[in-house]
Amino acid sequence: MKGVFRNIMNKTKKIRKRDLASIYLRSFFMQAVWNFKSLLAAGFCYALIPAAKRLTSSEDGTCAFLKKHLCFFNAHPYFASYAVGAIIRLEEDLQAGIIKDEAQIGRFKNAMIGALGALGDQLFWAAVKPGAILLGLAGAAIFQDLELQIFSILAVLLVYNIPHLYIRTAGLLNGYAEGYAIVKHLKIEKFEKVKNLYLFIGAVMLGIFSGYTGSLYLSQENMPIFVFGLSIIIMLLIRRLKINWYLSVSIPICLALVLGLL
Amino acid sequence: MHLFFLSLAGGLLVLDTTAVLQILISQPLVSCTILGWMANDTAFGLHFGLLMQLLWVSQLPVGAARVAAGNLGSITGVLIALQLKPLFPEYQNFLILAGLLSALIISYIGAHLNAALNQFNVTIFNRIFNQIEKGKISAIGRMTAAALAVKLALLTLLIYGFVIIGVYVLQFIKSGELASINTYARYIEMAVIGAGIGLTLNLYKSRKAAAVFIAGIILGILIFLI
Numbered sequence: 001m002k003g004v005f006r007n008i009m010n011k012t013k014k015i016r017k018r019d020l021a022s023i024y025l026r027s028f029f030m031q032a033v034w035n036f037k038s039l040l041a042a043g044f045c046y047a048l049i050p051a052a053k054r055l056t057s058s059e060d061g062t063c064a065f066l067k068k069h070l071c072f073f074n075a076h077p078y079f080a081s082y083a084v085g086a087i088i089r090l091e092e093d094l095q096a097g098i099i100k101d102e103a104q105i106g107r108f109k110n111a112m113i114g115a116l117g118a119l120g121d122q123l124f125w126a127a128v129k130p131g132a133i134l135l136g137l138a139g140a141a142i143f144q145d146l147e148l149q150i151f152s153i154l155a156v157l158l159v160y161n162i163p164h165l166y167i168r169t170a171g172l173l174n175g176y177a178e179g180y181a182i183v184k185h186l187k188i189e190k191f192e193k194v195k196n197l198y199l200f201i202g203a204v205m206l207g208i209f210s211g212y213t214g215s216l217y218l219s220q221e222n223m224p225i226f227v228f229g230l231s232i233i234i235m236l237l238i239r240r241l242k243i244n245w246y247l248s249v250s251i252p253i254c255l256a257l258v259l260g261l262l
Numbered sequence: 263m264h265l266f267f268l269s270l271a272g273g274l275l276v277l278d279t280t281a282v283l284q285i286l287i288s289q290p291l292v293s294c295t296i297l298g299w300m301a302n303d304t305a306f307g308l309h310f311g312l313l314m315q316l317l318w319v320s321q322l323p324v325g326a327a328r329v330a331a332g333n334l335g336s337i338t339g340v341l342i343a344l345q346l347k348p349l350f351p352e353y354q355n356f357l358i359l360a361g362l363l364s365a366l367i368i369s370y371i372g373a374h375l376n377a378a379l380n381q382f383n384v385t386i387f388n389r390i391f392n393q394i395e396k397g398k399i400s401a402i403g404r405m406t407a408a409a410l411a412v413k414l415a416l417l418t419l420l421i422y423g424f425v426i427i428g429v430y431v432l433q434f435i436k437s438g439e440l441a442s443i444n445t446y447a448r449y450i451e452m453a454v455i456g457a458g459i460g461l462t463l464n465l466y467k468s469r470k471a472a473a474v475f476i477a478g479i480i481l482g483i484l485i486f487l488i
Contacts, residue, residue, distance in 0.1 A: 031280050033390070033409045035383035042387050046402045053399075063397050070391055077284055125322045129286070130465050133319050136291055140312050142485055146305055153292055153308070160286045203471040207478015208485065210459050215486035217452055228452040235460020245330055246370060249317060249457055253362070256453035260446035 013092060014054050015176070022050040024172055027084060030077045039074040044084065051088040055095050065091065068106070074113050076120020078167045079186075083112050085175020086182045093179065108180060115186040123191050124164070131198030132160035134205035141209055159201075163194055227256050263300050265345065266422055271300060272337040273418035279333045280323070280376075281413060290314035290336035297337065301344045310340045310361055313451060316458020318369075320465050331372025332365075338421050339365030342428040349433055353440055355447035362454060364428050368420070375420065379413055 026047040033042035045066050052065040075083055087109060093099045139152025175182045188195070210232075217224035231252035238248040275296065278288035286292060290311040298307015318332030343361035350356060386409045393401030435443070466475055 028283050029281075029406060029410075031284075032282060032406045033383050033386050034280060035380050035387050037384045038387050042383075042390055042402065042406065045390075046406050049399065049402060059397055059399065062399055063394050066399065066402070067391075067394050070387075070394060077280075121322065126465065130319050130462065132286070133289060133291060133315060134462070137312060137315055137319075138482075140291065140308060146308070149308055150295065150304070153295055156289075156291065157286055164285065199466070199471060200474055203466045203474035204478040204481070206459065206462055206466065207475040207480075208482040209478075210475075211479035211482020211484075212486050213455055213482075214479070215483050219486075223449060224452045227449040228456040231453045231456025232460040232463075235457045236463060239461065239464055245321070246366065248461075249366065252453040252457040252460075253450065256449040257359075257446050260449050 014095070015051060015088060015092060016054070019050040019054050020172060020176065023047050023084060023088070024081075024168065026050070027081050027168060027172065030080050038070070038072050040077070040080060041070050041073045043077075044073050044080065045069050047084050048087070051091065055088075055091055069109075071106075073109065075116035076124065078124060078164055079116040079120040079171060081168045081171030082175045082182055082186060083109060083116060085172040085177075086112070086179055087175075089176045089179040112183070112186070115183070119186060119188060119191065122188060123195050127195045127198040127202065128160060128163055131200075131202035131205070132156050134202045134209065135159055138205040138209040138212070142212055163198075223259060227252075227259055230255065263302075265341070265425060266418075268297060268300055268341055268344075269422035269425065270414075270418045272297060272341060272421045273414050276331075276334050276337060276417050276421075277410065277414060279331075281410060288333040290318065290333060290340075293333060293337050294340040297340055298344065301341075303344060303347065306344065306347060306357075307340055310343055310358065311336065313358065313362070313454050313458075314339065314365055316455060316462055319458070320461045328373050328377060330369040331376055332369050334372035334375075334417065334421070335365035335367070335369030338368040338424050338428075339363075341421065341425045342432075345425060345429045346432055350440060353444040355450060356440055356444040358454075359443065359447040359450050360428070360432055362450065364424065368424055371420070375416065379416070382412065383409055 026049070029046055030040055030043035032046070034040065035042070048066065048069055052062045056062045056065050069087070073080075073083075087105065090099060090105045090108065094102060094105065099105070133156055136152045136156030139155060140149045143149050143152060174185055178185075214225065214228060217228045234252055234255070235248065238251065272293070275288050275293040278284060278286070287296070291308075291314075292311070294311030294314065295304060295308040298304045298310070301307070314332070314336040318330070318336070321329045321332060323329055339361035342364045343357045346357055346360060386405050390402055390405045393405070463475070466472065
């Protein structure tokens with residue numbers, strides 16, 4: 001990433017390091033005005049403001065720049081940084097006369113929507129997030145000491161936010177460095193190792209958590225392990241039937257209360 | 263700490279779910295521990311967060327899907343349980359049950375509130391668009407702050423209101439009935455953890471993941487035995 005940053009700064013570009021830093025911080029508000037009409041558009045424009053001000057010479061020009069990007073846009077919030085970086089680069093090239101067709105930028109932005117959404121959902125929501133949380137859950141369940149349990153929770157934040165912040169940073173810098181060519185980075189194969197690592201962490205931690213809590217209940221009387229095991233089985237069966245989430249969760253709870261009456 | 267400030271802290275933590283940062287501090291395991299610490303009972307907050315966390319971990323907030331507002335529910339649930347704890351310190355199962363049921367109800371209401379806020383944000387977006395057309399660039403920043411402020415205010419009021427109502431209603435349960443409910447709820451933790459594991463297993467369906475999961479179970483048993 002250092003190389004990418006050096007390349008960016010070596011170019012005779014209008015965007016400065018401090019603009020990129022400001023855009024980066026603003027990207028954390030990407031979903032602040034998430035809405036059913038334009039989805040991420042407002043957050044996307046909010047992140048673009050420092051670039052818009054730098055790349056245009058008048059207030060009218062800045063408004064025209066932002067208005068152009070106030071149209072439907074969707075992406076995973078972290079991966080949206082790739083689009084932000086690439087759009088800044090393309091707008092800069094447009095101002096410099098390297099790109100002639102302005103409409104091409106809009107088409108490119110729309111073409112990125114699917115890839116940015118799918119990548120983020122597969123990587124973060126389905127692998128990194130559960131993996132990091134299950135790591136913390138297993139630690140909090142196994143350790144008896146409160147300090148160690150809190151350490152497990154801090155580990156969750158660390159394990160999750162390393163890839164999270166990396167994607168935000170690399171997305172912005174690589175997007176800005178490469179413009180159109182950023183699409184070559186947006187393939188799940190590029191993130192396969194990280195995804196598999198977190199899927200492994202998640203599966204093994206869920207196993208450790210299940211094995212440990214199961215053993216704990218087994219060491220008590222018969223009923224706790226029975227309720228525990230039955231709840232797992234019921235949930236596996238119910239979820240296959242695609243029953244409403246609230247109803248599925250209520251069934252083991254009701255069962256526990258009924259068995260508590262015995 | 264006063265309940266209002268705890269509710270405000272809860273509202274701020276919920277903002278992390280989608281609106282700002284998204285660094286995972288809104289997840290029940292983290293948020294309930296923070297609120298437990300603020301209410302001088304870190305251990306209970308952590309324990310409650312651990313129970314709630316597994317229920318929501320498998321919910322994927324993909325696209326515009328309407329999912330249960332588990333983070334909001336857990337935060338309200340833990341605050342209700344924390345407020346009730348000094349009144350009924352010996353009824354741990356009852357406290358967990360009260361917090362859990364509150365969490366489920368609020369998570370349902372929260373899902374609808376989120377949809378309403380996303381609809382409200384359409385108005386905010388339209389205003390941004392109009393202001394930009396008029397040449398007011400600062401409108402984006404102001405409107406973004408306004409959207410966040412409205413969301414924070416609603417979340418704080420919702421948490422505060424439900425905790426007040428929940429504690430008010432539940433404190434009138436007679437001690438004899440409380441003892442009975444506490445006994446009936448003695449298996450609630452096992453059911454919640456079991457249900458959570460069952461739900462989360464859906465994320466690890468492949469044969470490879472299943473093998474790793476089984477290896478993890480063996481490791482978990484060994485850790486317990488050691």
